[in-house]
Amino acid sequence: MPPFPITCLLDQPAPSETFIRRELDLLRQRGWPLTVRMLKGEPEALPFMWQALPAADRRALLRAAGCRLREEWPRSPMTAARLLRRLPQAASLLHIVRHDGARLLHAQFAGITADLTALAAQAAGLPWSCAVHARDVFAVLPPLLYRRLRSASAVTACSQQAANAVTACGLPPEKVHVIHHGLPLPNFPFDPKRNGLTLFTACRLEAKKGIDTLLHACAILARRGTHFTCVIAGSGPFERDLHALARRLSLGAAVTFTGWLPQEEIRARLMAARAVALPSRRAADGDRDGIANILLEAMALGSPVVTTEAGAAGEVIENRRNGLLVPPDDPDALADALDELLRAEDTAHALARAARTTVESRFDAEKNIAALEAFFARTAG
Incomplete structure (x- = not known):
């Protein structure tokens, strides 16, 4: 299959995450039309913006968010509050996905990036995937990790231990794939x-x-x-x-x-x-x-x-x-x-x-x- 548009979401630029930058650079060199946005950090930070979203997309996103928030409030109020505060960024992400014609959304780390990517993908009717690493799966309660990743079409883990943490939370093993970060x-x-x-x-x-x-x-x-x-x-x-x-x-x-x-x-x-x-x-x-x-x-x-x-x-x-x-x-x-x-x-x-x-x-x-x-x-x- 030839390369196709993918929208990737990261939390923020981090000096220690050179492996992600190398991976994205190599994908672009091989012809993948990637749109990479971040929640924090200029110039790629997603704006907190609703106004550019068509009414139908807005309703779809609010339905998806409402279901997740009703489930999350009694279990993890802090996660729910963070998700509610950043919901306008999910709207911005959905707008970008529509504009760029993405066929897949991809989140780096199973944290707030996964939460927002899941909502935007559900509203857009598109598949989404997540790359998991270390703290995002090792230091999170399994039920929360499951709620974050259950709607993902697939998950990639950079170590077998990270993959094991994902399957231990309840995701089917066939959804989880170990793909190591490489070096040029x-x-x-x-x-x-x-x-x-x-x-x-x-x-x-x-x-x-x-x-x-x-x-x-x-x-x-x-x-x-x-x-x-x-x-x-x-x-x-x-x-x-x-x-x-x-x-x-x-x-x-x-x-x-x-x-x-x-x-x-x-x-x-x-x-x-x-x-x-x-x-x-x-x-x-x-x-x-x-x-x-x-x-x-x-x-x-x-x-x-x-x-x-x-x-x-x-x-x-x-x-x-x-x-x-x-x-x-x-x-x-x-x-x-x-x-x-x-x-x-x-x-x-x-x-x-x-x-x-x-x-x-x-x-x-x-x-x-x-x-x-x-x-x-x-x-x-």
């Missing part, structure tokens, strides 16, 4: 040679990433007399706490926080890093990582990775074959793994070569985008 491998040349002793990570600085564990591991390495520096890129709600922890641990110049970096600079840092660490944990609300993009990029470029199985990394990394896995919240085990990679160059190279093979076989963007195209074709019917 020509942009990620493999070279395992490293001259320095720099450890690197890049992520949103939040509880589930376990960067406090990394700082404690760095303190252990410093006490052992191991030579290293550690660079932490990113920002987030735990940023101030992590800076304070680094000071309490007297890490000084051994650890540098850079804030968010452009994608090109992250790639350059990865190409120079002796190892990449992401000691993720499962947060108290159930949130955890999917398959973190920074791990895949490191694996493609030749930097050995150390992470945990708290999220979906275990779907990709086999301990001591293409990376190192340590228990979450275990600074000693993390320090041991990093120490090994800092000292044992042969081990680091062997892990890096196996990791590149994994990425080439399972995370090549050119291969994976074909699976997404087939998903869209099946879903649109």
